[in-house]
Amino acid sequence: MAGNFWQSSHHQQWILDKQDLIRDRQYDLAILSEEEYQKIFNFFASIIQVLGEQLKLRQQVIATATVYFKRFYARNSLKCIDPLLLAPTCVFLASKVEEFGVISNSRLITTCQTVIKNKFSYAYGQQEFPYRTNHILECEFYLLENLDCCLIVYQPYRPLLLFVQDIGQDDQLLTYAWRIVNDSLRTDVSLLYPPYQIAIASLHIACVMLGKESHKPWFAELNVDMDKIQEIVRSIINLYEMWKSYDEKKEIQALLAKMPKPKPAPQR
Amino acid sequence: MGDNYQNKTMAPVMMDYDFKLKTQTERSKVEDLFDFEGCKVGRGTYGHVYKARRKDGSDTKDYALKQIEGTGLSMSACREIALLRELKHSNVINLIRVFLSHTDRKVWLLFDYAEHDLWHIIKFHRAAKASKKSVMVPKGMVKSLLYQILDGIHYLHSNWVLHRDLKPANILVMGEGPERGRVKIADMGFARLFNAPLKPLADLDPVVVTFWYRAPELLLGARHYTKAIDIWAIGCIFAELLTSEPIFHCRQEDIKTSNPYHHDQLDRIFNVMGFPQEKDWEDIRKMPEHATLVKDFKRSNYQNCSLSKYMDRHKIKPDSKAFSLLQRLLLMDPNRRITSEQAMQDPYFTEDPLPTQDVFAGCPIPYPKREFLTDDDQDDKSDSKARQNQQQQQQQQQQQQNNTQQNQVQANSHDHVANNAKRMRMTGPNQGNNTGGGGQQEFHQQQQMMFGGQQQGASNQQQGNFQQRF
Ligand SMILES: Nc1ncnc2c1ncn2[C@@H]1O[C@H](COP(=O)(O)OP(=O)(O)OP(=O)(O)O)[C@@H](O)[C@H]1O
Ligand SMILES: [Mg+2]
Numbered sequence: 001m002a003g004n005f006w007q008s009s010h011h012q013q014w015i016l017d018k019q020d021l022i023r024d025r026q027y028d029l030a031i032l033s034e035e036e037y038q039k040i041f042n043f044f045a046s047i048i049q050v051l052g053e054q055l056k057l058r059q060q061v062i063a064t065a066t067v068y069f070k071r072f073y074a075r076n077s078l079k080c081i082d083p084l085l086l087a088p089t090c091v092f093l094a095s096k097v098e099e100f101g102v103i104s105n106s107r108l109i110t111t112c113q114t115v116i117k118n119k120f121s122y123a124y125g126q127q128e129f130p131y132r133t134n135h136i137l138e139c140e141f142y143l144l145e146n147l148d149c150c151l152i153v154y155q156p157y158r159p160l161l162l163f164v165q166d167i168g169q170d171d172q173l174l175t176y177a178w179r180i181v182n183d184s185l186r187t188d189v190s191l192l193y194p195p196y197q198i199a200i201a202s203l204h205i206a207c208v209m210l211g212k213e214s215h216k217p218w219f220a221e222l223n224v225d226m227d228k229i230q231e232i233v234r235s236i237i238n239l240y241e242m243w244k245s246y247d248e249k250k251e252i253q254a255l256l257a258k259m260p261k262p263k264p265a266p267q268r
Numbered sequence: 269m270g271d272n273y274q275n276k277t278m279a280p281v282m283m284d285y286d287f288k289l290k291t292q293t294e295r296s297k298v299e300d301l302f303d304f305e306g307c308k309v310g311r312g313t314y315g316h317v318y319k320a321r322r323k324d325g326s327d328t329k330d331y332a333l334k335q336i337e338g339t340g341l342s343m344s345a346c347r348e349i350a351l352l353r354e355l356k357h358s359n360v361i362n363l364i365r366v367f368l369s370h371t372d373r374k375v376w377l378l379f380d381y382a383e384h385d386l387w388h389i390i391k392f393h394r395a396a397k398a399s400k401k402s403v404m405v406p407k408g409m410v411k412s413l414l415y416q417i418l419d420g421i422h423y424l425h426s427n428w429v430l431h432r433d434l435k436p437a438n439i440l441v442m443g444e445g446p447e448r449g450r451v452k453i454a455d456m457g458f459a460r461l462f463n464a465p466l467k468p469l470a471d472l473d474p475v476v477v478t479f480w481y482r483a484p485e486l487l488l489g490a491r492h493y494t495k496a497i498d499i500w501a502i503g504c505i506f507a508e509l510l511t512s513e514p515i516f517h518c519r520q521e522d523i524k525t526s527n528p529y530h531h532d533q534l535d536r537i538f539n540v541m542g543f544p545q546e547k548d549w550e551d552i553r554k555m556p557e558h559a560t561l562v563k564d565f566k567r568s569n570y571q572n573c574s575l576s577k578y579m580d581r582h583k584i585k586p587d588s589k590a591f592s593l594l595q596r597l598l599l600m601d602p603n604r605r606i607t608s609e610q611a612m613q614d615p616y617f618t619e620d621p622l623p624t625q626d627v628f629a630g631c632p633i634p635y636p637k638r639e640f641l642t643d644d645d646q647d648d649k650s651d652s653k654a655r656q657n658q659q660q661q662q663q664q665q666q667q668q669q670n671n672t673q674q675n676q677v678q679a680n681s682h683d684h685v686a687n688n689a690k691r692m693r694m695t696g697p698n699q700g701n702n703t704g705g706g707g708q709q710e711f712h713q714q715q716q717m718m719f720g721g722q723q724q725g726a727s728n729q730q731q732g733n734f735q736q737r738f
């Protein structure tokens with residue numbers, strides 16, 4: 001569906017308004033501070049990333065899974081579905097849509113188990129990954145429903161490649177900007193801005209970091225809303241600021257404990 | 269549910285009870301909104317298709333409800349939903365809505381209902397031909413069909429979507445209604461985004477295109493699907509529309525083979541087209557199965573074969589515009605085959621008669637409506653009221669509309685097994701030999717009846733009324 005972003009469900013339904021987003025998060029934000037909320041999403045984005053890498057998925061698929069995850073919670077509280085279940089469900093669904101080939105149910109569960117045990121024990125301790133295939137499959141229906149069947153997600157990677165080509169191939173610049181796009185998945189920008197703007201913002205940050213003054217004219221000639229680009233840049237820089245003084249390994253258990261959780265059926 | 273997990277597996281509560289209740293009450297069930305019991309009209313590998321009406325009567329339109337085979341979200345269901353959700357073109361079937369039935373884990377897709385498809389249309393013409401009857405259709409119908417198929421495929425291709433399973437059964441045509449006579453390309457289950465191939469496509473689905481519509485490069489082991497492969501299939505469909513015979517008809521035994529190389533199908537293609545010359549298809553030497561080809565085939569066996577001779581036998585003159593376009597669609601070398609865009613610019617489409625938006629150009633539609641399938645054991649026994657009603661209604665409408673001749677032909681087509689697109693097998697064309705004037709080209713033959721002689725004036729009027737230019 002490349003080249004048709006403007007007619008896409010992504011553009012028409014899933015570029016959200018910042019005020020709406022904040023309003024829809026009121027329930028969670030009554031329990032968590034905005035920073036805590038972001039730290040929790042940062043953590044689950046890591047889970048999706050590591051899961052995807054273990055399953056040898058392309059970054060495009062991982063990014064799509066992360067966007068599904070964010071879209072679900074843009075409309076629902078964290079308590080509706082345990083994010084530890086939704087995260088692998090997003091990976092599962094994205095891999096089918098992006099046609100990497102189906103991941104077998106058993107492989108998905110085994111990978112979840114090893115990833116949680118080996119890479120995220122600082123968050124879950126001795127606790128095992130508690131879900132099985134039937135949970136993922138049930139969750140998948142809820143996910144698809146909440147996504148309103150919008151499964152094709154446009155990512156900044158392709159526009160980024162084109163922009164770097166346009167600037168004049170520069171591998172170092174591309175590598176930096178590519179990583180910044182990956183990092184941007186831990187902010188809300190994928191819910192708020194079109195992917196090409198995220199690509200430009202990431203490129204902009206990369207140029208500043210690498211001190212590439214010579215590319216300034218290229219940005220000046222762009223026919224884009226520079227205010228939007230600045231907003232994206234700020235979101236990403238804020239993330240980096242947050243990271244500086246944040247030790248996930250120490251804080252995440254308390255955050256997960258504080259996170260709103262699903263309530264079971266009332267006991268009779 | 270929460271209880272279960274807590275007590276038996278000690279898992280945390282996966283889903284909030286209130287959330288579950290709330291979504292349950294908000295979710296509409298397909299069977300609450302639509303009447304479709306006993307109204308199955310199609311069965312394919314990937315699902316069952318029902319003709320449906322809204323229960324609340326808020327409109328009286330017909331809808332098509334496709335229940336996807338199996339449970340849950342298979343990869344092809346995901347692809348179909350993902351792509352159809354994004355695609356919007358008047359010649360591509362419109363996905364109206366998706367229903368997820370949580371209790372039995374079934375997935376339902378709601379589409380506009382298309383009364384006809386090219387498989388049934390061609391079959392109708394063949395049956396008429398066999399019984400030496402003629403069928404009245406406007407003389408530009410084949411052209412209009414082809415134009416709209418190309419338009420739809422051009423849209424798909426320019427959005428980096430390949431169809432990969434083009435065949436007459438997947439080309440739908442709308443019946444009476446606001447979109448009368450409009451082509452709708454359907455069955456995108458296999459369609460795939462191809463701008464970022466992850467795996468060689470051949471690895472994903474062993475068999476994609478029915479062999480008759482398979483491009484020669486696929487049969488020679490090409491690893492990647494391309495736009496050109498869809499174009500070849502369109503060429504095959506065009507030829508079939510012109511002659512009512514599948515141009516590359518071939519006995520097919522084991523459709524599920526994962527080996528792309530298919531000797532008999534290649535033999536059939538060479539029998540029609542002639543064996544490709546080196547200069548016509550330079551890269552043929554690079555095909556994975558080229559060695560097998562050289563081993564199995566002798567050029568000299570096909571010395572006297574050519575597309576022009578084949579089409580000439582079927583009353584399509586080699587100097588006609590139709591033939592010249594066909595030849596450009598059916599080039600053996602995929603690199604030389606024209607694109608959908610180029611095809612749409614072909615002089616064939618600017619020559620009279622011009623293509624029309626309503627492929628029937630306002631004329632009565634001679635084809636029967638879809639029948640309800642009853643070959644399913646369960647369906648047979650539970651002869652539900654809904655089906656009886658709908659079928660009765662349908663028959664009444666049909667009798668009002670159609671003449672007796674076509675009801676006869678319709679009676680011939682109660683071949684339910686053959687309705688199954690995957691198992692479909694047209695009675696083989698009388699290999700090569702011309703079955704005589706009996707109706708080689710009904711699509712054209714009727715032009716004399718309709719627009720010939722004294723009717724000239726009336727037909728002009730009709731054209732004025734109905735022939736909307738593209
Ligand atoms: N929108 C529609 N309106 C009316 N009939 C339809 C519609 N869609 C499909 N059908 C009928 O149902 C049949 C099967 O549908 P479809 O081709 O979508 O399913 P499939 O299982 O993917 O088929 P295939 O075996 O060709 O892969 C079609 O050949 C056609 O006869
Ligand atoms: Mg089909």
